[in-house]
Amino acid sequence: MDQNDPLASYRNAFHIPKEDNGKNWLYFTGNSLGLQPKSTKLAIDQELNDWAKLGVEGHFEAKNPWMPYHEFLTESMAKIVGAKPIEVVVMNTLTTNLHLLMVSFYNPTPKRCKILIESDAFPSDRYAVQTQLEFHGFDANECLVEWHPRKVETLLRIEDLEHILEEQGDEIALLLIGGINYYTGQYLDLKEIAKLGHAKGCKVGIDLAHGVGNIQPELHDSGVDFAAWCTYKYLNSGPGSLGGIFVHERYANDKTLKRFAGWWSQNKATRFNMRQPLDFTPGAEGWQLSNPPILSMAAIKASLDLFNEVGMTALRQKSLKLTAYLEFLINELNHPNINIITPSNPNERGCQLSIQVKNADKTLHKQLIENHVITDWREPDVIRCAPVPFYNSFEDVFRMVEILKNLLK
Ligand SMILES: *Cc1c(COP(=O)(O)O)cnc(C)c1O
Numbered sequence: 001m002d003q004n005d006p007l008a009s010y011r012n013a014f015h016i017p018k019e020d021n022g023k024n025w026l027y028f029t030g031n032s033l034g035l036q037p038k039s040t041k042l043a044i045d046q047e048l049n050d051w052a053k054l055g056v057e058g059h060f061e062a063k064n065p066w067m068p069y070h071e072f073l074t075e076s077m078a079k080i081v082g083a084k085p086i087e088v089v090v091m092n093t094l095t096t097n098l099h100l101l102m103v104s105f106y107n108p109t110p111k112r113c114k115i116l117i118e119s120d121a122f123p124s125d126r127y128a129v130q131t132q133l134e135f136h137g138f139d140a141n142e143c144l145v146e147w148h149p150r151k152v153e154t155l156l157r158i159e160d161l162e163h164i165l166e167e168q169g170d171e172i173a174l175l176l177i178g179g180i181n182y183y184t185g186q187y188l189d190l191k192e193i194a195k196l197g198h199a200k201g202c203k204v205g206i207d208l209a210h211g212v213g214n215i216q217p218e219l220h221d222s223g224v225d226f227a228a229w230c231t232y233k234y235l236n237s238g239p240g241s242l243g244g245i246f247v248h249e250r251y252a253n254d255k256t257l258k259r260f261a262g263w264w265s266q267n268k269a270t271r272f273n274m275r276q277p278l279d280f281t282p283g284a285e286g287w288q289l290s291n292p293p294i295l296s297m298a299a300i301k302a303s304l305d306l307f308n309e310v311g312m313t314a315l316r317q318k319s320l321k322l323t324a325y326l327e328f329l330i331n332e333l334n335h336p337n338i339n340i341i342t343p344s345n346p347n348e349r350g351c352q353l354s355i356q357v358k359n360a361d362k363t364l365h366k367q368l369i370e371n372h373v374i375t376d377w378r379e380p381d382v383i384r385c386a387p388v389p390f391y392n393s394f395e396d397v398f399r400m401v402e403i404l405k406n407l408l409k
Pocket of ligand 1: 093094095096122124125178182207209210230
């Protein structure tokens, strides 16, 4: 499979962490922190050199002028999430962006004040929603609605969301859902969620932290109102790097939405007149506040250039095979304590498989790390393993499962 893999050579475009003896780690945590493209250093050096050479003039004279720098990322990012360029911008970090977007898309009234999330939402999203509710004077216990898996099940069912919306839809202002759940790896049908939410008059927002660069969410066609994501997971842009947002085209010139603004929200034509009344720049760019951090954006640009070269369609094609291979080998182990909780339908997952270990503490995970198999552990009992099509090989997957097999003996 590696010999016939058209993307095999891209592994060399990344730094793969190594043991002291030079042997590569088996790295399966691109869902947490993607590996560093070799081109990243060059891209950051370019900006450091231009800063040294040009000082403030770099805003206009740098090889990639800093003034419009975020625009260099927009088109590639839009392609990755299936959006129009006017719908996307790279700015801030993910949780900050969720708050800013809720300023616009969570406008509660006493009758319609609730927010719906997955019961197993990522903690940052839960805290963001909880504090938004409290900020607006609502009781988070009463107004936070959870979409639960059924008893003895681990995955969410769309029928259950439908049921909640039938009962409480008129009281729900916003659905904020993880496009791919960080814990189970379940990929939800965004179009269906948008349709159900909108039918009840709710706004619909998606956290794509685990989806971007992994699956093809087709955000524009899905019809969701907004989305936000980070770029340090599957987009390989470095620890704590910036996030991206999507705001559907239908709001591109909507002046009625509430927003928090800064000078970078302002129409570009008048931004530097400095004394103009606030006039939001059209599209997602109008949600920006500050002039962007160029060093972080340079790392994003280096990574997006690779995505542009390969394209999400080719990456997803390889990803489907790579993850299917991991699933096949784990199922072959046929071990009573090991159970994959991620959906077996490839259309309902990205590259990550979440492996539930029965009656386990963290020992098995620790032993994997000792063997330089890097996966991550999520309480109470799940090992998350994400073979990434850009830099993981079929051999990586084979060797990982061999080591797991020996540890389970
Ligand atoms: C990774 C992740 C975050 C992290 O948020 P930051 O603001 O970038 O620290 C938030 N939500 C989800 C669903 C995530 O997967």
